[in-house]
Structure formats: C-alpha cells, structure tokens
Amino acid sequence: MSEQYSCVGCGVQIQTENPVELGYTPASALQKEPIICQRCFRLKHYNEIQDVSLTDDDFLRILNEIGKSDALIVKIVDIFDFNGSWLPGLHRFTGKNKVLLIGNKVDLIPKSVKPNKLINWMKHEAKQLGLQPAEVFLVSAAKGLYMKEVAQAIDEYREGKNVYIVGCTNVGKSTFINRIIKEVTGEADVITTSHFPGTTLDIIEIPLSDGQVLVDTPGIINHHQMAHFVDKRDLKVITPKKEIKPKVYQLNEGQTLFFGGLGRFDYIKGGRRSFSCHFSNDLMIHRTKIENADDLYKRQAGELLTPPNKDELESFPELVRHEFTVKEGKTDIVFSGLGWVTIHEPGAVVAAYVPKGVHALIRKALI
Numbered sequence: 001m002s003e004q005y006s007c008v009g010c011g012v013q014i015q016t017e018n019p020v021e022l023g024y025t026p027a028s029a030l031q032k033e034p035i036i037c038q039r040c041f042r043l044k045h046y047n048e049i050q051d052v053s054l055t056d057d058d059f060l061r062i063l064n065e066i067g068k069s070d071a072l073i074v075k076i077v078d079i080f081d082f083n084g085s086w087l088p089g090l091h092r093f094t095g096k097n098k099v100l101l102i103g104n105k106v107d108l109i110p111k112s113v114k115p116n117k118l119i120n121w122m123k124h125e126a127k128q129l130g131l132q133p134a135e136v137f138l139v140s141a142a143k144g145l146y147m148k149e150v151a152q153a154i155d156e157y158r159e160g161k162n163v164y165i166v167g168c169t170n171v172g173k174s175t176f177i178n179r180i181i182k183e184v185t186g187e188a189d190v191i192t193t194s195h196f197p198g199t200t201l202d203i204i205e206i207p208l209s210d211g212q213v214l215v216d217t218p219g220i221i222n223h224h225q226m227a228h229f230v231d232k233r234d235l236k237v238i239t240p241k242k243e244i245k246p247k248v249y250q251l252n253e254g255q256t257l258f259f260g261g262l263g264r265f266d267y268i269k270g271g272r273r274s275f276s277c278h279f280s281n282d283l284m285i286h287r288t289k290i291e292n293a294d295d296l297y298k299r300q301a302g303e304l305l306t307p308p309n310k311d312e313l314e315s316f317p318e319l320v321r322h323e324f325t326v327k328e329g330k331t332d333i334v335f336s337g338l339g340w341v342t343i344h345e346p347g348a349v350v351a352a353y354v355p356k357g358v359h360a361l362i363r364k365a366l367i
C-alpha cells in the first residue's frame, strides 16, 4: 500500500496486511469512503468487539492508567493455557482496585472434574504468581456457561465504579465481552470509544446501567505462547474444541512421548508408572525409546510427527530440553499452550522439550 490512510473512527493508521494488528482493513474496503478500520466497522455496525493486540509499551501505559483509577478489574485467563495466558505483573499495577479472576473455556476440562476444585487451584496458582483476586470464577464464554453469575458478580463487586476487562490475546476476551454486551445492553449503537492517554489506541466503552462503563482493553501478546510459533492449520489441531479426553500411558524409564512434533516428554527415572496426557484430542501422541527419540525426530518431524507441517520445518524453532524432578504431590509438566502431562506420584525425573521460545514448567496438578 503506497498511500497512507487514517481511520475516520479512531484515527489509527490503516494497514491491509495483518488482520490481528491495529488499523487493519481489507484492501477491497479502501475503494469505499469513508475509510474505517475493521475494528471500528464491526463496532459501529454490529456492536461487536474485536480483539486487537498492541505493543508491550502501550500495554504498560494502559495498566498504569488502570492502577490510577478507582475501578474493578476483571482479568481473564484461558484455563487450558493458564500459565501461557497469565498476564505477569498485573498485580503491580492494580493499586487498591479489586480483581476478579475469570478462567474461561471451562468446557474443555473433563466434566468429571469438580468446578470448586478448579477454582481452588486457580486461587492457589494466582497467589503463587502474586495476585490475590477478590473472587475466582470459571466460565465458558463460547457456550454461555456461568455467564449470568459472572455478570452479576461484576455488578456487585464494582460498587458503582467502572470496570476494566484485561486479558492476553486468544483467552476469549472478545467472546466474553460480546456475551456481556448482550446481557447488559441489547440496544444498537450504545458502544463508544474514548482515549487512553499516551497510547496509540482508543478503548471501547460499554455503558452500564448507572452511567459507568465497562472498558475493553486490547489483548496483550504473550510472546512465549505456542500459538505464535505455528501456522493456522496447526493451531486448529492443537486448540481443543471440546472436552479433552486424557490419554493415559504406562511408561518404563527410558521411554519418550512425542506430541506431534511440537513437544516431547522423556521419562528418565522413577520406575514403571502411569502418566495422564491432557492435549487436544486431535494431537497425535507417539511413544518411542529415549535412545531413538533424536533420530526419530530428525527423520519424521513434519511427517509422522506433525504438526508442524513439512513446509514449515525450515523456519520452525528447535526443541529445547527442560529437566524436572517431581518432589511432592500430584504434578503437571506443562507444555505452554499445547497441554500438560500429569504425574500422579512424586519421585520421577522427566524432561520436557518445547520449541525454543515456548515455556515448559512444573506446577501443582490442575486435575
């Protein structure tokens, strides 16, 4: 695009290349007047929020602003990718403001797991990560599960103040807000934008009954999320669409599991035992011996071990090894954004391999 255009809605510079970045409009829309970015278009015509991401600097400025105002903060995480979707450092900016923590996508967790157990787990993890939420909820924004309860809690906890909704990209923030809009408004053209000082971005305000607003803040990109390392086809395979069915493997020391070609789990020491794998039902798991694993990966990445696809291999990051010793209790080894392996008893030594730049970590078992 040689000419420069600005959006008549929010003033952002128009671009036609990247649909998930600020100022996107399809090239065909440039023929029409007035020129408006897709985000403003959807807002204007459909009262619908579309997530945009922004730079880390802008995000820090927004957090600063939130910290200075007297408001309720609603933080959304993806329960399937809890650690990958956590916004680190939010607690440093919240000031005296209360935080409600919402775990979205509960429809993906096996139904046999009691919601209270998950909520207690989230409280525990949040505390470890430095955040003490006033309350924790689980919802499925897509399925409309527990949304009424959350909308009610937001209304109670805000005590007549504004509400800021924060979350990283892909946690389902837009789906969540679009549901809330239906609950609280239903009218056309009620949503407005206003300006966050010092940022390149206008924020979206949804009016609440008492003249206060619900503010949609842009989604921040967590650069270590698996989603940034794979293409759209692969994302379809690794993103669970319905309740995950754990796959249980009995392993001997010296055995390896491959999760497609995106992750690898080596069982090094601890006697014969079982491991529960929580991944998208569409992701193929292959078992081999540790001694053959490097060679298998060299020969079969992009073939038997897929995703990634063969044509992505050249640019795909190498797998990096992280070793863990399970010292106590029931534990998860997390392949950030891909899934996790639950180890039922302590005393195991294992290694997790993830693409360079993606996180692997150990945590108290979620399930």
Ligand code: GDP
Binding pocket: 050, 051, 104, 105, 106, 107, 108, 139, 140, 141, 142, 143, 167, 168, 169, 170, 171, 172, 173, 174, 175, 176, 219, 240, 241, 242
């Ligand atoms: P945003 O980037 O945070 O605004 O996220 P979106 O609302 O665009 O949702 C990201 C992805 O998560 C989409 O593929 C949604 O369909 C999916 N999603 C959103 N809410 C849920 C949910 O409750 N359950 C499941 N399984 N998927 C969801």
